[in-house]
Amino acid sequence: MSELEVYLDNGSTTKTDSEAFEKMKPYFTEKYGNPASLHKEGKEAKKAINKSKRIIADTLNADKKEIIFTSGGTESDNLALKGIAFENKEKGKHIITTKIEHDAVLKSAKWLEEQGFKITYLDVDEEGFVDQEQLKREITDETILVSIIHGNNEIGTIQSLKELSEITHEHSKNAYFHTDACQSYTKTNLDVKEQNLDLVSINSHKIHGPKGVGALYIKKGTEIHPWQHGGGHEKGMRSGTLNTHGVVGFAEAAKNNYENKEKNIEKMTSLRDKLIEEILKIEKTKLNGPKGSKRLPNNINICFNNIEGEALSGYLNRKGIYASTGSACSSLDLEPSHVLTAIGLTKQEANSCLRITLSKYNTKEEINYVLKELPDVVKRLRDMSPL
Amino acid sequence: MDKEYSEETIDRFQDPEYSGEIENADAVGKAGNPSCGDVLKVFLKIEDNVIKKARFKTYGCIAAIASSDELCEMLEGKTVEEARKITGKDISQELGELPPVKYHCSVLGTEALKDALDNYKEE
Structure with a gap:
């Protein structure tokens, strides 16, 4: 050997960070209530969810109400692309992304193409940086979404989000800017206000939190359609009983890795x-x-x-x-x-x-x-x- | 990564016994394409219609290297006619079954072998 x-x-x-694992434990056998329930057990879980939401929001310079918990990066990316596409299709059916996205974005885009949306896949240079001139040429008021990966999962290229989101907002009155930040979260600067971001996908298990939980930042006022229907959790944006222990572990890992x-x-x-x-x-x-x-x-x-x-x-x-x-x-x-x-x-x-x-x-x-x-x-x- | 591979496949891949070249080989065959991820070259020493020695050189994945090694072991001692009958399925079986997505790697072995034996006949 x-x-x-x-x-x-x-x-x-x-x-998983041991601190995160420790914080999760009580939510399996003691504080196991459904955060949507109105009794004491439910309230206790709801409190933990809210506290976690505040922690995650702080790491992004966002507001607590702008965070939706999901099952991970893949779900966040799917919700961002499909949710924006279907809510805004009256304004336009054009989406711009890149050739170096994670499959969660790329295959969502391909699927939207089959549903009648037009997708532009931007080229990158030999180091993996997006062609900004091509973005300027392709974007119009028909464009409803630009989705660009922040830190590339394979070759590590970090895109200049601020410049890309500025181009997006300057050249289209209808386009939202989404970034898949699963790899870059807590590993480089990510600030929704400074970088002018409308949607950000992040997840827990890439930052020493548990698997099976992630989040989508949705800027206040963004028009987006829910993608998972049911009991109306997360203000109707993402139905399904929240994974309380996962959310708590995610928040602890986010706090720990953001502070350090x-x-x-x-x-x-x-x-x-x-x-x-x-x-x-x-x-x-x-x-x-x-x-x-x-x-x-x-x-x-x-x-x-x-x-x-x-x-x-x-x-x-x-x-x-x-x-x-x-x-x-x-x-x-x-x-x-x-x-x-x-x-x-x-x-x-x-x-x-x-x-x-x-x-x-x-x-x-x-x-x-x-x-x-x-x-x-x-x-x-x-x-x-x-x- | 080895979750789909049998123990036999992993063992062969990790310690191939037949990797190498034969100088003055009686037959050499090649199959595959580097852009597909596999190139396999097989070298044979043949005496009185019997394969005395078989060696390989392979650029490829775990399944390709294991298949090459298994093929060479199967070849030694066989007549040219017996060797021609070896199929990808035979190699895969000896390896404790390759994952279906990797089955073509064993077929590649038989293609390199066929190429070698065809070259041999021409001489």
Whole structure:
């Protein structure tokens, strides 16, 4: 067995903070009331939901009433796109998004296309930055929504939200601006007022909270149609009994990681930059995405020529190093990552990439272990390759 | 990532016994395309119509590497005619069944083999 176990797949999910886990516990067996109930048990749960909402709102510089809890990032993205589309279709049926969105946005957009909406998918440059001139050219008063991912989940590119939302609001009187901030939340600046955002999707399990809970910020006055119907919870915007323990855990993780944001960013950035610098010393390697402050502090994505990504992560797995890949072989549809091809990689290059995503829990020792093992694994697979 | 793979597949992938090249091989065959994520090359040493030695070089995923290794083990000791009868299904079965989405990786092995044996006949 391997000497160490190093979890480097925090872009997929993270370890729940123990403080968050502790806060959740009473809501399973003691304070288990339905927050929608009027009796004492219900009120107690409702109080916890409200407190959590205030915490989350504060981390975004939003108002408590502008936060809707959901089951996670995917649901938030779906509600944002479909809810805005169906409520505003009389004003226009045009939506703009990008070629590097998470599937939750991309496949919602594709579905809306089938429902008669017109979707424009913006190009990005080789570092993954959205083409702002193209946005200016494509946007009209027919455009009802612009949805752009904040920090990219694969290549870490952080978009200039303020500039993009300004273009959106300046060039269309009907367009709302939504961002999928699941990866960037608590890892870079996110401020709904300063960045002039109308909708923001965030989730809990990417920031050391429990799985199965997320939120959508909806700016006051935004016209949006509910997408999940039922008992009228969350002021009719999202029916379904709230996951009280999940919400409480989410809020605790958000508070903890928001308060320690600068410290965590500094730590992850230093480990990230060391990994990038050292891995690029291995021959025939290339970094995907930008360097520096416009890259998520925890994201590394490297292309290793002549090595297939799933095989690489498979050998690393054996060494106790857990990372992920964008290769076709690792996906169910056998297509390489749409993000990697959008920044100009060939299919073969896109099949040869490894994604490493750090968390505040990673240590220098772990990174040194990875840097010790990785070159051997790369050599072994290259020796095996006929290319 | 290995949740869909059998233990046999993972073992083969992690410790392939037959990876390598044969110098002066009697037959060499190739299949696949790097843009699809798999390229498989097989090298055979054939004496008196019997495959004495089989080796592979593969660029590909866990299933592709495991299939290549399994194929080489199956080949050694077989006659050329017996070798031709090996199907993707046979390889997959020996590996404790590949996940359906990866079944093509075993077929790729038989394609490289067919290419090798066709080349051999021509000589």
